[in-house]
Amino acid sequence: METLTVGRAKLTWLNGGVTHMDGGAMFGVVPYPLWSKKYPHNDKNQIELRCDVILVQLDGKNMIIDSGIGRSKLNDKQKRNFGVLEESKVDESLNELGLTVEDIDYVLMTHLHFDHANGLTKPDNGELVSAFPNAIIFTSKVEWDEMRNPNMRSKNTYWEENWKPIQHQVKTFETSIEVVPGLTMHHTGGHSDGHSVIKFEDDEESFIHMADLMPTHAHQNPLWVLAYDDYPVTSVHEKKKLQDESYEKNRWFVFYHDAYYRAIKFNENKEIDEAIKRPHYEYS
Numbered sequence: 001m002e003t004l005t006v007g008r009a010k011l012t013w014l015n016g017g018v019t020h021m022d023g024g025a026m027f028g029v030v031p032y033p034l035w036s037k038k039y040p041h042n043d044k045n046q047i048e049l050r051c052d053v054i055l056v057q058l059d060g061k062n063m064i065i066d067s068g069i070g071r072s073k074l075n076d077k078q079k080r081n082f083g084v085l086e087e088s089k090v091d092e093s094l095n096e097l098g099l100t101v102e103d104i105d106y107v108l109m110t111h112l113h114f115d116h117a118n119g120l121t122k123p124d125n126g127e128l129v130s131a132f133p134n135a136i137i138f139t140s141k142v143e144w145d146e147m148r149n150p151n152m153r154s155k156n157t158y159w160e161e162n163w164k165p166i167q168h169q170v171k172t173f174e175t176s177i178e179v180v181p182g183l184t185m186h187h188t189g190g191h192s193d194g195h196s197v198i199k200f201e202d203d204e205e206s207f208i209h210m211a212d213l214m215p216t217h218a219h220q221n222p223l224w225v226l227a228y229d230d231y232p233v234t235s236v237h238e239k240k241k242l243q244d245e246s247y248e249k250n251r252w253f254v255f256y257h258d259a260y261y262r263a264i265k266f267n268e269n270k271e272i273d274e275a276i277k278r279p280h281y282e283y284s
Helices: 076-082 090-096 114-120 141-148 164-169 232-248
Strands: 003-006 009-013 018-022 046-050 054-058 061-065 106-108 121-124 127-130 136-140 170-173 176-180 183-187 196-202 205-209 252-254 261-266 272-277
Touching (some): 003 205, 003 252, 018 076, 127 164, 164 170, 205 232
Parallel strands (some): 061 106, 205 252
Antiparallel strands (some): 003 009, 054 061, 121 127, 176 183, 261 272
């Protein structure tokens, strides 16, 4: 498991499973000859997207960013359609660190699409229960409201089985919230109406998790947004603003979906300066 220390915070990437999604959809209106040079794809033009939960250990608290693709919840058709060749092993990853799911204090949900929220619940004796029973689950109020009342488009990704068992654990916020000193969540919209990003600052050291505004290193161009985005123009403006702020502060960019980089710092030319790479394995 790859790790990164940023000030008081230690980040560790847990195995949250993998999807393979259509590259064209993941890069929106960007032509194939451009995006295909930035991120590898298979013969179906699918790109590998991890769903690797980020464990943040800070001030005696264990918190995770998003929850993985889940386990034993997808049927064969869903696995095929979403290219799920490996399901979550978050429990096993935590056990390797001497932790259990009961030790998770906070779950920070950037948004509640299935590939981020499916790991919030798990099957237990024929019913679904909370996967992190002792945690407070943070998400924006806009996202939580739509999760429970999706529209005709979003009902395909906001699933009842991912919210009903955990609704008593959820704490929402309007614009932003400070989870612990220096660690904040900010509602941005764009990818989904309730999408949020996560920032951490400790003196001169900081990181940002832009979630699906910048899901991989190949999405660095502010104009390269997803066809899945509900509000792509919002995505462009929020992404540009956050990137400029983060470049100026020399922040680490940390990733949930990227199959190649866990975290990146960019230099003054916006080129990769430092990086935590993920050992890449081909899935058959």
